[in-house]
Amino acid sequence: MKEQFNTALSNLVDKLIGWFNAIIESIPNLILAILVMVAAYFTAKYVSRLVIRLIDKRVEQESIKGAISRVSAVIVVALGLFMALGVLNLGKALTSLLAGAGVVGLAIGLALQGTLANTFAGLILSFRKKIQIGHWVETTGYSGEVMDINLKDFTLKEADNNIVIIPNKTILDNPLKNYSLTTKMRVFIECGVGYESDLEKVEQLTKEVIANTFDQVETAENVEFYYTEFGDSSINYLCRFWIDAENMLEKLRAKTKAIIEIKKAYDKEGINIPFPIRTLQFDSKLDVNTSDIKETFAKN
Template identity: 30%
Template sequence: MENLQSFMEQLPDLVMAYGMKVILALVIFFIGKYFAGLAKRITANVLSRKTEKTVSSFVSNMAWAVVFTFTVIATLGQLGIQTASLVAVLGAAGLAVGLALQGSLSNFASGVLLVMFRPCRVGDYVEAGGVAGVVDEITIFATRLKTPDNKVITLPNSSLMNGSITNYSAMSTRRLDLVIGVSYDADIKKTKQLLIDILENHEKVLKDPSYTVGLHALADSSINFVVRPWVNSSDYWPTHFDLMEKIKLALDENGIGIPYPQMDIHVKELPSTAAK
């Protein structure tokens, strides 16, 4: 009873002493969290004026992580936890953590390399790691892609850097590679001139570099022409669809057939059948 009475007498002092520490720790945590978000926004705004979105997004995420880490350490220090000892323990356990998180560290290192060497940027359409899409964001550990059908793919940074990256937006122009097959009965010169006229009159086909139209192959069922115009990268697919439609309509109007796969079968009469 005496111990309980003594505890009750000391309770207000304990609440005042430790309660204020907890309150101050919470205040430090939420203020620090706010400043972490503020540092991220300010860094992104400042860098976006001087650098591209890829760099500003990556660095702003790093700024948030640094400020938030210091906030956690300051919060623990306010609660009376010896942060110096904590840092020493974390340093001693760093090797084990590094081995356990080597995949994440690899993603982090790959993220740094992505920002430094810039094989792809935010807004580029790329194919990497077995998937394809528009780069939406490059974070510390992963890169987010948006597919043409509006799906979101989160790809580890190491998957990008450890494999090949095909960047379809890196160059301002691209070449369309079309193969047009016509019947063996078609007039070759007339067909070639018809294809040239379509390219000459198309507003999105570039004159420099010049297009190519040529007889490519004498295939099993058709004579194949290659049609290779250059277009702006942003006009690639619209021009592809439009040219295919215009070519088909022009061939129909000029009586030039597009053959279906066919096979000639020769039936030879057997001697026994002939005798009967």
């Protein structure tokens, strides 16, 4: 029993001595690994600031800038960690770490498909020059000013001051109309005049009113005017012209102003803008006998 105890104690001492010697031998590598991690930490901070400078003019959203800079910093630190493990001769641990990271990444990716899709879509939208904060856009049935683009959603403020939050993935998967990419917008006005009106006079008067109301319309010839149909109570027309505008609010204000001025001119010239009228005509010459009606109902 005593010999077994002495043997076990000797093995334990040998094992401890071996570990101590291994630690002593590994001190230079350990110091080097620590230096690598410290260098990676400071390099990550520098890279983070550098990335922010590089994307500052391309991306306006602070949330996107911060996310990209943090991702770049994490990549640098991860590279430093892999180098440090290599210096410590922990190749197997490094392989196991990479394998574990791959499995965990796959599981997280499957669990967060929607979130990751919106995140990557947000990054893509942030670098698109044709979609910027302040632009007036229309998409998926909503129209308004772009207020924010972050890693999760796309925020619009409609003309009635309502806030609409749309997932980034939806924006990429659907058509988007951007009114702010052009400096001109076309205004459409549909109206009708009475059948007794002088149609040539109506056309000339409408064009002159538009040309005199808007500085962007140089002459009456720049105004398009087309009669479209013989309506139930009026002859209808379509008038359209270009204005300098970058959002729907300016277009609506211009259309309102045009309608007011056209109505004033029509009233001054005595041009009628009729509303639907139904005329009931009671001139039947049938001889209706009350007794016959009563007899008919009695038979039925």
